[in-house]
Amino acid sequence: MSDKKEKEVDPSTEEKIKNAARALFHQKGYSGTRTRDIAEAAGINLALLNYYFRSKQKLFELVMIEGLLEFVGSITKVFDDSTTTLEEKIRLLASNYIDMLSEQPDMPLFVLSELRSHPDTFLSKMNPQEFLMNSSFIKQYQQSVMEGKIAAIHPLQFIMNLIGMIVFPFIVSPMIKAIGNLDTADYKVLMQQRKTLIPIWIEEMMQVK
Amino acid sequence: MSDKKEKEVDPSTEEKIKNAARALFHQKGYSGTRTRDIAEAAGINLALLNYYFRSKQKLFELVMIEGLLEFVGSITKVFDDSTTTLEEKIRLLASNYIDMLSEQPDMPLFVLSELRSHPDTFLSKMNPQEFLMNSSFIKQYQQSVMEGKIAAIHPLQFIMNLIGMIVFPFIVSPMIKAIGNLDTADYKVLMQQRKTLIPIWIEEMMQVK
DNA sequence: TTTTGTTTTAATCATTTGTTTAACTCCTGT
DNA sequence: ACAGGAGTTAAACAAATGATTAAAACAAAA
Numbered sequence: 181m182s183d184k185k186e187k188e189v190d191p192s193t194e195e196k197i198k199n200a201a202r203a204l205f206h207q208k209g210y211s212g213t214r215t216r217d218i219a220e221a222a223g224i225n226l227a228l229l230n231y232y233f234r235s236k237q238k239l240f241e242l243v244m245i246e247g248l249l250e251f252v253g254s255i256t257k258v259f260d261d262s263t264t265t266l267e268e269k270i271r272l273l274a275s276n277y278i279d280m281l282s283e284q285p286d287m288p289l290f291v292l293s294e295l296r297s298h299p300d301t302f303l304s305k306m307n308p309q310e311f312l313m314n315s316s317f318i319k320q321y322q323q324s325v326m327e328g329k330i331a332a333i334h335p336l337q338f339i340m341n342l343i344g345m346i347v348f349p350f351i352v353s354p355m356i357k358a359i360g361n362l363d364t365a366d367y368k369v370l371m372q373q374r375k376t377l378i379p380i381w382i383e384e385m386m387q388v389k
Numbered sequence: 390m391s392d393k394k395e396k397e398v399d400p401s402t403e404e405k406i407k408n409a410a411r412a413l414f415h416q417k418g419y420s421g422t423r424t425r426d427i428a429e430a431a432g433i434n435l436a437l438l439n440y441y442f443r444s445k446q447k448l449f450e451l452v453m454i455e456g457l458l459e460f461v462g463s464i465t466k467v468f469d470d471s472t473t474t475l476e477e478k479i480r481l482l483a484s485n486y487i488d489m490l491s492e493q494p495d496m497p498l499f500v501l502s503e504l505r506s507h508p509d510t511f512l513s514k515m516n517p518q519e520f521l522m523n524s525s526f527i528k529q530y531q532q533s534v535m536e537g538k539i540a541a542i543h544p545l546q547f548i549m550n551l552i553g554m555i556v557f558p559f560i561v562s563p564m565i566k567a568i569g570n571l572d573t574a575d576y577k578v579l580m581q582q583r584k585t586l587i588p589i590w591i592e593e594m595m596q597v598k
Numbered sequence: 599t600t601t602t603g604t605t606t607t608a609a610t611c612a613t614t615t616g617t618t619t620a621a622c623t624c625c626t627g628t
Numbered sequence: 629a630c631a632g633g634a635g636t637t638a639a640a641c642a643a644a645t646g647a648t649t650a651a652a653a654c655a656a657a658a
Contacts, residue, residue: 193605208506211421215646225607230647237646286505293502295563296495297417303567312568336569336579337586344557349549351560354504358512359521360545370545377546385590402635424616434637439617446616 194232196222202243206286209293210240244294244302247287252306254280259315266320267379274346274378278371281350288347312339330386341385345378403441405431411452415495418502419449453503456496457511463489468524475529476588483555483587487580490559497556521548539595550594554587 200222204213215236219226233239258264258272281288295302312318321338324330349356349371357367409431413422424445428435442448467473467481490497504511521527530547533539558565558580566576 209418209420209502211418212506214644216644226646227608227648228606231605235647289498289502289505292560292564293418293498296498297421299563299567303563308564308568309570333586334579334582336565337583339568340558340561340565341554341590343561344553345550348553348557348560351501351557352549352552354508354512355501355517356545356549358508359517359548361518370543373543374546377542381550381594384593384596387593423614425614434635435616436618436638437636440635444616 193224193228196224197229197232197239198243201239202247205240205243206284206290209290210297244291245305247284247291248302248306250280251287251291252308256311256315259312259317262316266317266324267383269317269320270342270382271379273342275375277346278375281347282368282371285350285353289351292351328388331388338386342378342382345374345381349374402433402437405433406438406441406448407452410448411456414449414452415493415499418499419506453500453511454514456493456500457515459489460496460500461515461517465520465524468521468526471525475526475533476592478526478529479551479591480588482551484584486555487584490556491577491580494559494562498560501560537597540597547595551587551591554583554590558583 197218201213201218204218204221207213215229216226218239219229229236229239233242254276255273258269258276261269264272318335321330321335325332353367356362356370357364360366362370406427410422410427413426413430416422424438425435427448428438438445438448442451463485464482467478467485470478473481527544530539530544534541562576565571565579566573569575571579
């Protein structure tokens with residue numbers, strides 16, 4: 181039943197492996213994950229992993245790329261939409277990302293960890309440089325700076341603050357949970373609140389003083 | 390020349406191993422680091438690793454604990470000093486941490502990654518909960534909230550913002566460097582600027598609107 | 599039913615990797 | 629000088645681990 185032109189193979193086995201792999205990679209990283217663990221978690225025979233994907237490395241790169249694309253993709257959509265204002269973009273970013281991360285809370289730490297080990301491998305493939313610097317977001321930002329509406333700080337400083345406020349809490353969730361004695365439900369509430377809080381904070385920060 | 394009561398062994402070999410181990414662990418994580426790599430980086434025979442430290446695991450825990458203690462220690466000193474104001478604490482935190490992280494930029498990602506894999510192992514040992522919640526910092530914070538000087542947001546939200554603004558840029562440095570086409574020197578300049586910028590931003594954020 | 603191609607399985611291989619062993623060197627105190 | 633202990637080394641071991649193989653099970657087509 182396999183079709184040569186359409187790569188649409190029966191999803192069950194292949195997808196099961198990929199899902200198990202994604203979960204384990206996110207949780208334990210590349211070298212912390214054993215192929216036998218993936219096989220067991222997916223409920224399949226070990227050899228099937230090499231049958232569907234050529235190697236652990238290949239499987240990893242697939243999961244990694246998919247994660248990065250989803251990440252970058254959802255940023256692109258907001259950053260490049262010239263019909264929304266800068267303030268709306270900030271609100272959308274916070275909202276969309278916090279929702280995404282609430283479902284895959286381990287993703288950012290995974291991506292950033294592996295990115296550190298193989299810096300060029302992935303960053304060169306997706307070339308985030310010119311995309312971001314030419315985006316509608318940055319243009320609107322610089323426009324507002326020129327008009328004196330917001331304080332003149334380096335765009336990268338601003339980006340770090342914005343993305344950091346969104347992503348960082350998910351990276352330190354175990355620590356915050358321990359400090360505040362929170363369970364997962366409590367924590368999710370905090371994160372949801374940030375969807376409305378972050379845009380407010382950012383606006384305050386950007387005020388020309 | 391070894392002294393039984395004072396554990397002060399000749400630093401050369403033992404320290405060489407620990408330094409090499411710290412660098413590699415920070416860079417590649419626990420399971421990504423091989424004992425042979427440590428030995429080679431330290432310029433010592435492989436067996437010496439098990440001679441001085443019983444196992445890779447023990448060596449790892451040592452490095453990890455030392456890192457965490459330095460991290461927490463430098464926070465404690467600032468947080469618990471009742472002679473400084475809240476604003477001064479914020480300025481000191483930003484300044485001290487950015488200096489520390491500029492020297493060990495890979496430390497936070499390492500600590501946070503490994504913390505995720507073994508959450509209880511370390512967090513239970515250092516019990517950050519009551520220390521932080523009873524600190525002078527939190528008391529001053531809540532005092533200011535009561536007096537209506539700053540906006541009433543959950544202390545944890547505030548902590549996440551503050552620590553996030555300090556630490557997050559170091560976690561995403563490869564990405565930021567790629568986006569902004571910066572070399573390491575450029576990047577350090579950005580980080581140094583944040584020592585004065587973060588306190589300003591934080592103050593703006595806390596304003597009651 | 600037979601045939602053909604795909605999927606699955608158990609067993610095995612080859613390498614990596616943490617650890618140990620046993621010998622050897624070097625220094626120090628007696 | 630030499631006995632003893634600490635430091636160091638090369639070699640080897642045992643377990644873990646990624647990958648492969650050869651055969652079996654299965655499904656669809658002829």
